[in-house]
Amino acid sequence: MKSLTVENTTLADLEFVFELFESSIQYQEKKGYQVWRNYDRNALINDIQNKNQYKILMDGEIAIIFSVCYSDKIIWREREQADAIYLHRIVVNPTFKGQRLFGEILAWTKNRASQLNLKSVRMDTWDHNPEIVEYYKSFGFEVVEKFVTPNSEELPEHNRNLPITLLEIKP
Template identity: 35%
Template structure:
């Protein structure tokens, strides 16, 4: 298993994994389904080295994005020194291998190397299964919060409250 930044050549596969994730979400009750994300968003993330991939046996097994601020979602907590994980999408050929724990271990080490104090993520809706999944990976569940301003966020943020999670380093 290798973790490295995604490249421009990976973008078609990133979008395939997003489509696969959305199709999987559509099958799960009480899950908000991801919209089609804008190409420019992913281009920017790749150019800024914030789009990551996990490679197993030469295949992209999982992708995710990080950011260093997330004011609309984390509001006053955004002033904390943190990395924020978004859009974890697993290749269906690799599902069930608990990549979230591997991402968490990577994120903790990466955040510490940057002098950050938290690793955070969110999900939309009150998805009990996903809440249990993230807490079993080491996140503290902070609760479900209505976002005050979703202007400019991807459209799925309009579909419900945000469940917030963090790991204090």
């Protein structure tokens, strides 16, 4: 049985994190999916420095990364009531694709939400990729709304002017 741990990424992981994003963009292009036009390296560095980015290690190897935040007013607008944990920037290591590792992220995030007395786990994903929306729904997420993100400097560059689907699950 593989050993699985969740821990914060560190600046020592940064180059590999960038490689994961680049690999993900190539995969999305190859599959004809909506792709990240780029990724905001500074946002990733901030996530790491603020201890908001995590990695799931399988036998010591980074299998998947994700970021969390506890407020997302720009995306969730009036629904933002400081009562949710938000998942962002989920990227799987190609070596571990197809293993439904999102379930591990969700279990960890639900536990974190319970520890902090938060009412829900929220996330957004591309509206133009119904397969990914269905994938998240298969874990129990419900569609809340479809929305186009604003062109705001408060958002990472790769998340601006983006048609998205908002998803939510109660822990």
